[in-house]
Amino acid sequence: MHYPFLNIIGLMTGTSMDGIDISLVRTNGIDLKRLNKNFYYGYSSETKKFIDDKLKKNININLKQKNILDEFITKEHYSALKDLDIVRSCDLIGFHGQTIYHNPKKKISIQLGNPTKLARMFNKNVIFDFRSKDLELGGQGAPLAPIYHQFIIKEFNLELPSCILNIGGVSNLTYWDGNKLIGFDTGPGNALMDNYMSIISDKSFDENGTLASKGIPDKKLIKKFLNDDFFKSPPPKSLDKHSFINFYNELLKKIYSNADLMATLAELTIESIVSSFKFLPHKVNSILITGGGYRNIHLMNRLEDRLRLKITNEKKLGIDFDYIESELIAYLSARSIYNLPITFPTTTGVLSPLSGGKLYNYL
Numbered sequence: 005m006h007y008p009f010l011n012i013i014g015l016m017t018g019t020s021m022d023g024i025d026i027s028l029v030r031t032n033g034i035d036l037k038r039l040n041k042n043f044y045y046g047y048s049s050e051t052k053k054f055i056d057d058k059l060k061k062n063i064n065i066n067l068k069q070k071n072i073l074d075e076f077i078t079k080e081h082y083s084a085l086k087d088l089d090i091v092r093s094c095d096l097i098g099f100h101g102q103t104i105y106h107n108p109k110k111k112i113s114i115q116l117g118n119p120t121k122l123a124r125m126f127n128k129n130v131i132f133d134f135r136s137k138d139l140e141l142g143g144q145g146a147p148l149a150p151i152y153h154q155f156i157i158k159e160f161n162l163e164l165p166s167c168i169l170n171i172g173g174v175s176n177l178t179y180w181d182g183n184k185l186i187g188f189d190t191g192p193g194n195a196l197m198d199n200y201m202s203i204i205s206d207k208s209f210d211e212n213g214t215l216a217s218k219g220i221p222d223k224k225l226i227k228k229f230l231n232d233d234f235f236k237s238p239p240p241k242s243l244d245k246h247s248f249i250n251f252y253n254e255l256l257k258k259i260y261s262n263a264d265l266m267a268t269l270a271e272l273t274i275e276s277i278v279s280s281f282k283f284l285p286h287k288v289n290s291i292l293i294t295g296g297g298y299r300n301i302h303l304m305n306r307l308e309d310r311l312r313l314k315i316t317n318e319k320k321l322g323i324d325f326d327y328i329e330s331e332l333i334a335y336l337s338a339r340s341i342y343n344l345p346i347t348f349p350t351t352t353g354v355l356s357p358l359s360g361g362k363l364y365n366y367l
Contacts, residue, residue: 012098033337091126170295184350190280346360
C-alpha cells in the first residue's frame with residue numbers, strides 16, 4: 005500500500021515541563037525526512053510557577069482546574085507556533101500535550117491541551133490523544149517511542165541487537181534485534197536529580213554531573229531501592245515521573261552532603277538502567293543514548309563502565325537529537341492518519357498491534 009509523505013509538525017513538552025519542542029518533518033509513518041526545521045519555546049518562570057501551583061500533587065485536580073490548564077497549555081502552544089512560517093506549509097499538527105499523570109494500573113494517562121481549539125487557531129487538522137486507546141485495550145499507554153526508535157536503528161544501521169536508551173525525566177529503553185521489538189520504562193531518569201538541584205541551587209540540573217561526581221553513593225540504599233517490585237517485573241511496564249516520590253522524600257531525610265545525595269540519585273538512575281538489561285532476550289551489541297541524560301558526563305561514564313558497551317550519541321551520528329521526541333510525535337501522527345500501529349504487545353502490553361491518536365478537524 006502507498007502512504008504519501010506529509011509535512012507534519014510534531015509538538016512535545018516533556019516531564020520536565022520546561023518548554024515545547026517543535027519539529028517540521030516529512031513523513032509517511034514508515035520513513036522520515038528531517039528538514040532541519042526545529043524550534044524550542046521555553047516556558048517563562050511565571051508559566052512554570054503557574055503550572056506547578058495549579059497542579060500541586062497533580063493527581064487531585066478537578067474538571068474545572070483541568071479545563072483551565074487545558075486552555076493555558078493550548079495558549080502556550082499557540083504562542084510557540086504563531087510566528088513560525090512552518091505552520092503555513094504543514095499538512096497536519098501532532099499535539100501530544102503536557103502529561104501530568106500516568107497510571108496504567110488505573111488505565112489513566114492525562115495530557116493537558118485542547119486539540120479542537122488549537123486546530124481552529126491555525127486552521128489545521130490536529131492529532132491528539134495518543135495513549136487512551138492503548139490503555140482501553142489492555143496496554144500501559146507508554147512508552148510510545150519504540151516504533152520510531154526502530155526506524156532510527158535501521159536508519160543509522162546500528163549493529164543488532166541494538167538498544168536506544170532515552171534518559172528524560174523517566175528513562176525508557178527500546179530493543180530491536182531485527183525480529184523482536186521491545187520497549188519499556190526502566191526507572192528514574194533525570195527528574196529526581198533535577199528536582200533536588202532546583203531545591204539546593206538556582207540551577208535546574210547538575211551540569212555534566214559535576215556535583216554527583218564529587219559524592220559517594222549510598223549502595224545499601226540503592227540495593228533497597230532496586231528491591232521495589234517494579235524492577236523485578238518483566239516488561240512491558242511504564243512509570244509516572246512521580247512513581248518514586250516516596251523513596252525520594254525518604255532520601256531527603258537522610259543526613260547527607262549535597263554531593264552524596266546527588267551521587268546516590270545518579271546511581272539510582274544508573275543501576276535501574278543496568279538491571280533492566282536482564283529482561284532482554286539477547287546480548288546487546290550497540291546502544292544509542294538520547295535525552296538530557298546523555299549530556300551528563302558522570303552518568304555516561306558510569307553507564308559505559310557498568311554496561312561494558314560502547315555508547316553512541318548524536319554527535320557520533322552527526323545529527324541533533326534534541327528534537328527526537330517532537331519528531332516522534334510527527335511520525336506517530338502520520339501512522340495515526342494511515343491507521344498504522346503505534347503500540348504493540350511487546351512495547352505496552354496491548355493485546356495486538358494498535359494504532360492510536362484522534363483526529364480533530366478545524367472545520
